[in-house]
Amino acid sequence: MTVRELTRELVSIPSHENETAAGNDIEEWLRRETDADVTRDDAGNVLARKGTGDETLALVGHHDVVDPTASQVRRADDGAVEYVLEERDGRLYGRGAADMKGAVAAAMLAFRDADPAGELVFASFVGEEVGGVGARHAIERGFDPDYAVVGEGSTGYSSPGVTDVAVAHKGRRGSTITARGTAAHASEVDAGENAIYRATDAVDCVRDLEPPSVEAAGERLEGSLVVTEIEGGTAMNVVPDRCELTVDERTVPGERAELERVENLEGVEWTVDQDLPPMRCDDEAFAETVLEAAASAQSGTPELVTKPHATDAGWLAEAGTECVICGAAEPGEAHTEDESVSLEVLERCRETYQRVAESWPA
Structure with missing residues (x-):
């Protein structure tokens, strides 16, 4: 399965009022496609672990989305709400494509394919859009990776089309x-x-x-x-x-x-x-490793940047995890009526995540 196919599958599943169906799909895919230890906690977070080591790296995302606009939904014959998907000019349009099911799909594939340097964790949380409900629930119950790459948007910050690495956010x-x-x-x-x-x-x-x-x-x-x-x-x-x-x-x-x-x-x-909470990565070696992986996956030259808004990385950082943000969404894409994501950039993210998983911990 390609990142395009998996992104289309995830984005098609409504998850603005109830994330259960999207979580089911992610859980079933991980159980089918990997030999990892896959769990689902009572908040609905999907977690998977593989590899061994003294330090843990997590690939983190969320599968809830904000309410879609009228143009982003349609009613099926049985009355159920369906998300509208369109693909044109190398981009996928639909609620959650940028924020952030595309990056979740990229992380799932990287998790499946990586031969990790240490323990590798995949985590897709619920409730990010309503205050980090899922992340907080997981942290309170012992989720404590040493390092995390959070797949929120970091593309187009230093220059258009370049996927950067954010080391701090407000x-x-x-x-x-x-x-x-x-x-x-x-x-x-x-x-x-x-x-x-x-x-x-x-x-x-x-x-x-x-x-x-x-x-x-x-x-x-x-x-x-x-x-x-x-x-x-x-x-x-x-x-x-x-x-x-x-x-x-x-x-x-x-x-x-x-x-x-x-x-x-x-x-x-x-x-x-x-x-x-805000976030800042204080481990320069980790940030540079992710930056090098991002540079290897694209022709542009990424930079270490900052983001203006909060993400689940803030909750993780507050709990002691060293976090960076690297993802496909560009400024101005999330939560919009014509939300979209570049399929080329999603493939870039998949490659970046896999490279980091196979090189960190160093």
Whole structure:
């Protein structure tokens, strides 16, 4: 089976509401095509292991996808939802082609064909698109490879068409600032405490904070901090007793903006709603090995780069795994109405993964 055929098979299986069918397909393929120890945990993650050694390398992906658009689905005669697949100009179009069933297919084939230098693990997680549910579940139950190549997109970062190796990415912390006051009739302003005024004081505090940054891959990985929503008040003639703000913070490895400072303001509370960890690879030898494998698999010259958004590599790195990201998706492809992936680049990824598996641990 080729990477094209396997990608088409995986992408055709709906997995935006329930990943079970896609997980079944991956599990059955691994059991049929390999002699590996294949398991399925109670979250739905599919794991396979082969080879032996003191250190473990994992090829990591996820088989859940975001909701498809109307043009990406059709109804079968029995009423079931099917994903629309199109292939043209060397690219496969369909929900999940880029993010990231194509890279999962490449990793499956590399896992099957590799004669690994150490213990080799394949892992396809559920729930990446909703906060890393599957990765967190696996980590909590002992999934702890020494190294991992995560197949999220790294193509087209240094130059168009080149598959790079990302050694760091930002995280995301989403939080809510709640300002409380005392309601009063708007004709008696001094009888109340205006929660919106307290909230605007919190906004000023956020604007004064310096987003953190760190050095990674020879460049500055810059965090960011922005107020994204505000809601407060009940009527035009009432001094509001409550106002809420949401804050989107892009975090960097080892650093956070000091958002807790807003709680020094009277009547203001701060709550973290989501905290997706950033990632940075601190093992230069591992990063260079993956870079060399990627260079050998293509005519272009890949570079070590950084990514702007969070992936399951963040959860793995937080747990102690040295991670890099290498995958076929290009900036602007994931989650789009015309999501697609280059079949040539998928074959490149398959070759890269196999080369890494056969050379690392060194």
